[in-house]
Amino acid sequence: MDEAQGYVLLTALALPLLAALALLFLPGERKMAARYFSAVIGAILLGLSVYVFLAYQASGDILQMRLQWPWIEHVGFLGANGISLHLGVDGISALLTLLTGVVAFAGTLIAWKLEYRAKDFFILFWVLIAGVYGTFFSLDLFFFFFFYELAVVPLYLLIGIWGSTRKEYGAMKLTLMLVGGSVGIWIGIFAVVHEAGLGTFDLPTLWEAGRNGALSPEFQKIIFPFFAVGCGVLAGLWPLHTWSPDGHMSAPTSVSMVHAGVLMKLGAFGIIRLGIQILPEGAEFWMPALLVLGTIGALYGAIAALTQRDFKLISGYSSVSHMGYVLIGLATLHEVGVSGAALQMFSHGVMTALVFLLIGALYDQAHTRDLSDFGGIAKVMPLWVIAYVVAGLANVGLPGLSGFTAEFHIFVGAFKTYPVFGGLAILAAAIAAAYMLRMFGVVFFGPLNPRWRDLKDLSPIETVSAALLILSMLAMGLWWSPFTDRLANTVVNLPGVTS
Amino acid sequence: MAEHAWILAAVPGIAFIAMAAAGRKLPRQGDWLAVLCATAVFALFFAVLASFLGLGENAWPVLNSIEWTAIGDFHLNMGIAVDPITIVMLAVITTVALMVNVFSVGYMKGEPRYWWYFAVLQLFVASMLMLVLADNLLLLYVAWELVGLSSFLLIGHYWERRSAVEAAKKAFITTRVGDVGLLIGIILFWDATGTFNILEIIHYVEAGAIGDTRLFVTMMFILLGAMGKSAQLPFHVWLPDAMEGPTPVSALIHAATMVVAGVYLVARLLPVFELAGDALLVVTMVGLFTALFSGVVAFAQTDIKKVLAYSTVSQLGFMFVALGAGFVGAGMFHLFTHAFFKALLFLGAGAVIIGAHHHQEMGQLGGLWRKMPITAATFLIGSLALAGLFPLAGFWSKDEILHAVDYGRGSWAFLLISLAAIMTAFYTARLFIRTFLGKPQDAEVASHASEPGFIMTGPLVFLAFLSIVAGFFIFGGFGSAFGFPGGFSEFVFLHHPEVFHVDWGLVGLSTALFVIGTFGGAWFYWNGRLDRATVIAEWQPKVYEMVQRKFYFDDLYQFFIDRVVLGFSYLVSWFDRFAVNDTGVDGSATLTGYAGFLLKHLQTGRVPNYAMAIAAGVVALTLISLAVGS
Amino acid sequence: MRDFTLFIPEYIAVGAAVAILAAELIWPRIRKDWLAYATAAGALAWLIAAIPFIGDTAGNFEDLLRTDDFTAYFRILAAGIVIAISLFSAHYMRDRTSTAGEYYGLLLVAGTGMTLMAASRELLTAYISLELLSFSLYVLVGYLKRDRLSNEASLKYILLGAFSSAMLLYGISLIYGVTGTTSYEGIAEGLAARGGDTNAAAVVGIMLIVAGVGFKVSAAPFHMWAPDAYQGAPLPITAFLSTASKAAGFALILRLFTGALVVDAVEWRAVIAALAAITMTAGNLLAIQQTNLKRLVAYSSIGQVGYMLVAIAAIGYGDAATAENASSALLLHIAGYTVSTLALFAALTAHYNRTGDDSIAGLRGLAQTQPFLALVITASLFSFAGLPFFAGFATKLLLFQASTTDGLLWLVGLAAANSFVSLYYYLMVMRQMYLFDPPEGRTRFRPAPLLGALAGLLLLGVLFIGIYPQPVFEATDAAASALFEVSASGLVRLP
C-alpha cells in the first residue's frame, strides 16, 4: 500500500515534467491546445494532491507513501543509498502538497488569458510546479536541493518575459537573491554530509545523525544559520525580503500566485526539513534570532504596507508580514506554534494566491495598479470585490477564514514561549486590518470613478479558480481539525519541539 | 432543548447562507425569509427558556461541548453553556432582532442591496447568539469578531457614501484595537490555565492558578476588548459615526445587542474580575468617565441619532459602573431594560427619519407630534424610560445601579453617577422637545412629514410596551409569574442572591434626579426656544465648541493616525527602499560589478603585462610559500 | 619493458593526421569538409581502438607512460573532443581557409598530445607531451593567419607559452636537483627521503611547476592569455582550448600531484587553495564585464578552473581516501564540463555560421529565430552555473562535496558563492535570447543538420550526466583508482 502510494507521489512529480516535455514539441501557434492540455494536467495534479492529503493517515507513521529508488551509490565518496530518489510525505508536506495542487490549478486557469508565447509560458510553469512538488516530496538532500533550485530558476524567464513593471530588474533581482540564498543551503549541505561522514544524502539518515550526536552541537550551531538564512531568503526573511515587493510587482499574475502562494513556503519548509530536522541543536540555539527577525518582518511588512499605493506592493509587503508569522511560529519550537506555522503556510498560500489573481484580473483591464486611481468599483465588479474582501479579511485574521486559524495557533505557541513577541505579532495583525480596510475604502467603495464604468467582473474561469481558493480558505477557517490532526503527529515528533 | 440552544444560532446562520447565495433571486428579495427566521428564533428562545427553567437551578449551567482539535498536549473543545446571563441576553437579542427585522421591512423598502441587508442582519443575529452561547473564550472571540464584521458591513451598507465607508472603517479598526487586547487576554488565560473554557478558567482562578499581577494584567487586556466593543472611553469614537448605518441597524447592533457584548463579557467574567485586585475599580472609573463624558457631549449634538448614540455610550457607562461595583444583577438588568427602550428610541428615530424624508437634524424638525402621533407617543415612552420616570423600565434599572454604586463604591461614585443620571434626563428631554414639540423649524419638512405604516409602528408599540413592563421583572413576584422566583437579580446573580427591596429613599432621589434633568431640559428648550441655550453657548464659546467637538477625541486620533502612524509607515517604506534595497541589495550587486570593472583593466592585451603577471605571480607564490614553509 | 603496442590508438590518430595532410597534398582541390569527416572518422577509429585498453592495469611503458584506466579515460575524452571539434570545423573552416589539411592533422596530434600528457608518469615525457599539445594549439589558434585577431592571439599564446614553459622547466630542473630523478615514483621517494635543508629548492621547484601547469589550465594569475587566445582563435579551436587543453592540463596535474608531489602536500596545498580562490573569483568577476561571447566563455571557463583546483587543494588537505574521491569527482566534473562546453559551441558555431556575430548581443531573440539552439545554449550555460537537470548541477555538487575536507570548507563556500555570481552573466545571455525580440531582418532559420544533430546529441549528454551520472561516475572512479593504485595511496606524507 505504502509503496503503491509512493507511486502517486512519483506521478505527481513526473506529470508536470512530462507535461513540459510534451508542450516542448507542440507547435507554438496552437495556444488553445496548450491551454486545455495544461488545464487538464492541473486538474489531475489537483486530484492527486487532494488524494495525497486525504490519504495521509493522521495516526500512521510520520513519513508515509515512501518510495526509494537507489540512484547513485557505491561510487566516489558515496556509500549505500548515497543518493537515492527517496520520496515521501509527512504531515506538513502533505498539507503543502494540497496547497500546491490548489494554487497550481488556479494558476493554470488564470494563465488562460495569456496570449504572448503561451506555450513557452506553460512549459516553464510546469517545470516550476514540478520543482515545488519535488521539494515537498524529496527525502534525499540531493534531490531536495535539485528540485528546490528547479523551482526557483524558471522564475527569471517567467517574470522577465511575461512580467509587467520593471520586469527585467525584478526578475534578475528575484532570481539572484533566491539563488544566492540557495548558496547558503549548498554550503550547509556540504558541511553536513561531510561532517556526518556517512557518504549518503538520505535525509532520514541525516536526521538520525543530527539527533544521535553524530553532528556535534558546536557544528550544528555553526551550520544552522546557513540553512536558516539560505531558506529564509525564499521565505521572505527580513531583511532579505526585498525581492518580494519588486518581484511580485513585476511578475505576471499566475506566477505571482504560484510564487507567493507556494514558492515562499519552500523556504519555510526548508527551514523545517534542513534546519530543524537535521540540526535540532543548532535550531534550538538560533531560534531566538529567527524569532526576532520574524517579528520584525511581521511588523515591518505590515507597517510598510500601510502607505503603499500599488496593489501588488501592498500584497508583497503583507506577504513579508505573513511569512514573518510563519517564522515566528517555527521559532517557538512549540507544538502549537509550529503547527500554526504550517497552517499559516497553507493559509497565506491560498489567500495571497487569491489576492494576486484578483489584482491580475483588475490590472488586465485597468492597466494601472495605483490605489488612488480607483474608487467605488464595487459597483461594477461585485464578485471581484466580494472575493477580494474575503481574501482581505483572511489576511486580517478574521475568524471563520484560514488566516485566523493559523495565526491563532501561532499566537498561542508564541505566548507559551515568548509572550512579548506574541503580543507584537498580534499587534501586527491589528495593523493588517488597518491597511486592508484602507484599501477597501479607497478602491472598492465610495463613489464610482466614472473612468472605470465599463470594467468587467470576474470571468467564469477566474470565478472558478477564485471560488476554489475561497473554499479552501473557508475549509481551514471553519473546521480545521482535519488539518491539525494531520499535522499533530509530525509536529509533535519534530526534534526539539516542546509541548 | 436548552443543551441544543446552538440551534438558535444555527437557524439564522443557515438563513444568512441561503440569502447571501440566492437572496436577490427570491421574491421580495427574501425579506420574508428574514422575518420568518427571526420569528423562528424568537419562538425557539421560549422553547429553550422553558426547558432551561424546567431543568431547575441545580442543572445550571447547561453544558454541551465537543472536542475540536488536539495537537499533542494542546486540546481544544468547543461548545455552549446556557446560564441565566445567557438567557437574559438571548431574550434581548431574539426580541429586538425580531422587532428590527419587521421594522426594516418597512424602513429599507426600495433601498439598494435590500436582500444583502437582510442577509447580513441574519449573519449578525447568528454570531451574536453564538457569542452569548459560547462556553469558551475562543468561540466567544470568533463570534466577537463576526459581530464586528457584520456591524462593519451594515454600517458601510451605503458604501457609495464616503462617510459611511469611513465610519465602517473606523468602527472596525477601533474595535479591532480592543480585540487585540481581548485575544491577548484570552491567550494569557490559556497560558496560565491551559484551557479556554470559561467555567474552568473561573474555577482555576478561584483556585489561585494565576498570580495577582498577572491576573490583573490579563483582566486589563480583557477589559480592553470589552471597552472596544462597548464604546467606552477612549474607544467610544466609532459608535456615533456608526450611525451612518441604516437606523434599524443602529437600533439592533449599536444600541441593544452588539455594543452590550462588552458588558456581557465583563459580567460573564465578573468572578475573575473580583479576584483581580483593583480591576473592578478600573471598570467603575471607565464607566463613570464614559457616562459623564458622553452625557455632556450629548448636550451639544443636533443630529437625533447622534444624541441617541451618545446616550447609548453613556448608558453603557452606567452598566460598567454597576458591574464595577460588583453587581452583575444591576448591570445586566440595565442592559435588559435599556435594550428595549433604546431600541425603541432608535426605531422611533428611524420612523422620524422616514416620516421626515431623511431629515434628522433637530434644527429642521420640531412639532412632529401632530403629524406622527404614534411615533411621538412611543418615543415619549422611550424617552421617559430612558430618563428614568417612575415606574418605567429605565427607572428600576437605574435605581438598581444607583443602589449598587452606593453599596459597592461609596458616595463619591454615587454622586457622579447621579450627576450622569441628571444629564441623561436633560438631553433626553432636549431631544424629545426639540424633535416633536414646539413649532416646526422647517416648514416644508414638517408639511411633508407623515406617520409611517403599521409595519413600522407595530414594533414601536410592542417595544414601548416592553419599555413599560420590563422593569417589573425586578420583582420576585413578577418573576415567579414567568417561572423564575426571586426576580431578576437573584435569577442572574446565583452566587450570593440579594432579594430586591424597594428603597423608597432612593426612589425619591432618583425621581428627583429625573425631575431636575427633565425640567432643566424643558426650561431651556420648551416650544423651540433656543436663546437660553445660546446664552450658555456664547457665555463660554470655547467650552461650547469643545463639547460640540466631542472634546477633540476624533481630531486627536486623526492627528495620531495621519502624523504618527502613517508617518512612521512612510519612514519604514523609505528605509526599505533606500537602506535595505538600494543600498544593501542593489548596492552589493553594483559593488561586485564595479570590482569586475576595475579588474578588467589589468587585462591590457599587452604581452609584457601578461608576462609580468606570470612572473610576479611566480615570485609571489615562491616567496609566500617559502615564508610559510620556514 | 618496451611494449609499443600500448600506443596503437595514438598511432592511429597520428597516422590519420599524416594521411589527411597527404590527402590534401595529393588532391589540393579536395572538399575541405570531407577532410573534417575524415578526421572525425580517424578520431572515431582512435576511440574504438582505445576501448580494449579499458581496465588494463599492466600497461606500462618504461615507467614513462602508463595506459591504465586514467589514460583510457582521457584517451576517450580526447578522441570524443576531436570528433566533435572536427565536425564543428567542417563548414567553418571550409568557408574561411584555402588549405585545411594541416588544421585537421594538428587537431589529431593535439588530441594525441593530450592523451600522452594523461599517460606520462615522468617529467620529461610529460613536458614533451605538453609541448606537443601546445605547439599544435599555437598553430591552430593562429590558423586564420590573415585574420589579425587570430594572429595576435597565437602570438600572445606562443610567447607567453614559451615563457611559462621556461618557468616550468626551471622548476623541473630544481626538483631533479633535489631528487636526482624525473620519474614520479622517484620524485615521491626523493621528496619523502630528503632532508629539511632542501626545502627551499623543493618549494621553489614546485612553485615554478605550479606556474607552468597553472598557465596551461589558465589559472589566475597565469590566465591572462586565455581570453585573448579564445577570442582570436577560430571558433572550434576556442572550444578545443576550453575543453581539451584544460582537461589535459588537469590530467597532468592529477598524475603529477597525486603521484609525486602529494608527498610534499604541506608545501603547496595552501598555495593551490589560494590559486583556486583567486582564479574562480577573478574569472567570474571579469566575466560579468564581457560583451563578447568567446571572451565570456573564456572567463567563465577560468572560473570553472577555479572550481576544479578546489579538488586539487583537497588532494593536498585530505587523507588518501579523500584524495581519491576528490580526483574521481574532479574527473566527473571535467566530463560534465566538457560535454556542456561542446554543446555550447555546437550551438554557437551553428549560430555563428549563420550570423558571423560572436557578441552576446548577437544572440538577441535567438529563442524565436532558432529556439532549439537557444535551448542548447541555455542548457549548457545553466550547466556551467550548476542548475538542476544539467550536468553542472550534479558534477559540481559532487565535486565540491568530495572536496569538502576540514580546513577547506571556506574554499568550498567561496566556490559556491562564485557559482552564484556566475549565474548573473549567464542570465545576461539568457536575457538576450529570450527576453527580447529578434532585430529587424533576423528570420527563423534552421541550423546545418550536422551541427543540429550534434547539438542535440550533446544536449542529451548534458542531461544524462545531470540526471543520472552513475555510469560516468563509475568510470571516473575506475580512472581515479588507477591513478592511485600505482603508489600514491601508499605514499607517506611529510608532516
Next chain:
Amino acid sequence: MVPMENYLVLSGILFSLGVYGVLARRNAVLVLMSVELMLNAVSLNFVAFAAYLDPSKATGIVFAVFVIAVAAAEVGLALAIVIRLFRNRSTANVDEAATMRW
C-alpha cells in the same frame, strides 16, 4: 675546480636576465631571444645537476638535449608567427598587438 653552486648561480642570473628581457622588451624577436636565454639557463641547470649529482643516469643531460631541441622548434614556430604578425600589421612590436583586451 668549481663547485656546482656556481653553475646554479650563473643559470639563475641568466634566467632572471631572460625574465627581465621578456618583461621589458617590446620587440617580439627580442622577447623570443630572452626566452632563449631562460631556456639556456634551464639546460645549464640540468647539465650541472647531471654532472654533479647523477652522472650514472645523466637524466639531466638528456633533458637538456630535449630542451634544446624543443627550444629550437619553438623559436622556429614563434618566428613564423612574428613574421605573420609583421605582414599583418607591419610591426613586430608586441605592445601594438593589443587589439584584444578587457
Next chain:
Amino acid sequence: MTTEILWWFFAVAIVAVSAGVVFARTVIHSAIFLILSLAGVGAMYLFLTIEFIALVQFLIYGGAVTVLILLALMLTRMAASGEPEPTTGVQAPFGALVALGLMATLIGVAVSTAWPGDLGGSPVAVSIETIGEQLFQNYGAPFIITAALLLVAFIGAIVIARQEDGD
C-alpha cells in the same frame, strides 16, 4: 687553478653578454650578444666536461637558432618608418624589480640548498655511451614524441609563414 680563473672569466663574460641581449639598444646587437651568450654557455658545458651537449649547443643554437633569428630580423626590422623604434617598454623598471626578486630567490635556493649527493667534488665525466643509452633506450618514448613535435613545429611554421595569394 687556471680552470677556475678561466671559468670565472667565462662566467662574467656570459653574464655580461646576456645582459647585453636584454639591454642592447638595437635588436641586431641583441642578436649578436645572444650568439655570444649561447656560445659561452656551450663553453660552460665544456667546463662540465660534457662535450656532447656542448656540441649540440654550438650546432643547434649557435647555428640554426641564431640564423633563424637573424633571418627573422631581416624580415621584420624595417618598420614602416625607417628609424628603429624604441625597444624597451614602460614597465621595464617593474620588470627589473621582479627579475631581481626572482634572481635573489634562485641564487638563494642555489647556495642555501644542500644538494643530496653533492660531494662538493668536481663534475664527473659522463660518457657519450651513457647519454646514448639513455636517449635511445630509456627515453625512447619522449624521443619519438619529440619527432612528432618537430613535425608539428615544421608544418606549423610553414602554414603560418607561407606566402599565399593575397599576401
